[in-house]
Amino acid sequence: MANTTRNSVATLFGISALACLAAGRAQAQRQLVMYCGVDEKWCRAIATTYQKETGVQVDMTRMSAGEVYARVRAEKDNPHGDVWFGGTGDPHLQAAEEKITEAYQSPMLPKLRDWAQRQAERAHNRTVGLYLGALGFGYNTEEVKRRRLAQPACWADLIKPEFKDEVQMADPNSSGTAWTMLATMVQLMGEDKGFEYLKALHKNINEYTKAGAAPALAAGQGETIVGIAFQHDVIDVAEHNKPVAVVSPCEGTGYEIGSLSLIAGAKHMDEAKKFYDWALTQEAQKIAATTGSFQIPSNPLTPVPPEAPDLSKIKLIEYDFAKYGSSETRKRLLGKWTDEVKNAPK
Numbered sequence: 539m540a541n542t543t544r545n546s547v548a549t550l551f552g553i554s555a556l557a558c559l560a561a562g563r564a565q566a567q568r569q570l571v572m573y574c575g576v577d578e579k580w581c582r583a584i585a586t587t588y589q590k591e592t593g594v595q596v597d598m599t600r601m602s603a604g605e606v607y608a609r610v611r612a613e614k615d616n617p618h619g620d621v622w623f624g625g626t627g628d629p630h631l632q633a634a635e636e637k638i639t640e641a642y643q644s645p646m647l648p649k650l651r652d653w654a655q656r657q658a659e660r661a662h663n664r665t666v667g668l669y670l671g672a673l674g675f676g677y678n679t680e681e682v683k684r685r686r687l688a689q690p691a692c693w694a695d696l697i698k699p700e701f702k703d704e705v706q707m708a709d710p711n712s713s714g715t716a717w718t719m720l721a722t723m724v725q726l727m728g729e730d731k732g733f734e735y736l737k738a739l740h741k742n743i744n745e746y747t748k749a750g751a752a753p754a755l756a757a758g759q760g761e762t763i764v765g766i767a768f769q770h771d772v773i774d775v776a777e778h779n780k781p782v783a784v785v786s787p788c789e790g791t792g793y794e795i796g797s798l799s800l801i802a803g804a805k806h807m808d809e810a811k812k813f814y815d816w817a818l819t820q821e822a823q824k825i826a827a828t829t830g831s832f833q834i835p836s837n838p839l840t841p842v843p844p845e846a847p848d849l850s851k852i853k854l855i856e857y858d859f860a861k862y863g864s865s866e867t868r869k870r871l872l873g874k875w876t877d878e879v880k881n882a883p884k
Contacts, residue, residue, distance in 0.1 A: 579830060674784060674847075
């Protein structure tokens with residue numbers, strides 16, 4: 539009788555242990571590692587909402603677009619991440635070219651705006667457009683008034699002597715925003731004149747930040763007069779009652795197609811694909827505006843935030859995403875900028 543009891547207990551213990559092990563494995567499979575290239579608040583809201591709605595444990599790390607690309611490339615033989623959410627599209631295209639992101643055609647793709655679908659076509663479905671944002675700059679209205687400066691309205695204004703040490707932008711080696719700035723100048727003016735402009739601008743730069751949105755915040759806080767950033771980032775700063783005005787440069791400007799990619803060899807690929815599909819829905823894309831991110835969403839059913847820049851009033855250039863998202867062009871221009879601009883004496 540005692541042996542029977544002991545055997546029953548052992549059997550029950552074994553079944554319980556197996557059940558716990560199975561549950562543990564199931565839980566381990568319900569995980570997602572997300573590298574996030576948008577604003578920290580948006581990153582947290584996306585991760586929290588998805589985790590709450592699905593029960594998937596989301597491990598989110600926020601980095602600039604250039605940093606995400608560098609990490610994904612460094613980890614290509616042993617990927618730690620599953621999905622790359624947001625950040626300018628050029629490094630997403632470079633990653634696609636190098637096949638360190640996974641080809642995937644979401645059922646949501648045909649429902650997206652044309653420019654989002656074209657981003658997927660360029661990348662052979664290794665990335666897709668998530669949002670669109672126009673480049674520009676912001677200036678501190680109080681400082682401009684106090685110093686009796688003319689309100690800057692054009693790129694040409696930023697290289698004037700009165701803005702010596704009063705302009706801030708990010709480093710294009712780490713920031714997708716700043717890469718868009720570099721590529722915009724080259725496309726707007728031609729490479730030679732574009733680099734002449736960047737060298738002249740360098741003399742007025744007080745800091746090259748790591749993150750692309752930082753200069754907008756610095757302008758709002760009076761740490762610099764001018765901050766070069768995407769216009770939606772300047773608007774976000776202004777929405778927090780900071781004395782900053784947004785500018786669409788008179789000569790014309792470039793823009794980003796913020797993108798979404800699956801990381802090749804991801805350990806949780808099934809979960810990553812489910813997240814990818816969800817991120818393209820109007821419900822998911824509505825989250826951006828609630829966190830102060832005012833880009834144009836790629837799903838046309840998602841309301842465009844009223845705070846978003848009016849693209850019909852912005853002189854956008856014909857941005858060549860295929861060329862400036864290629865590894866060869868990016869590496870060459872980044873090297874040239876570092877050697878001839880960043881490391882140049884002032």
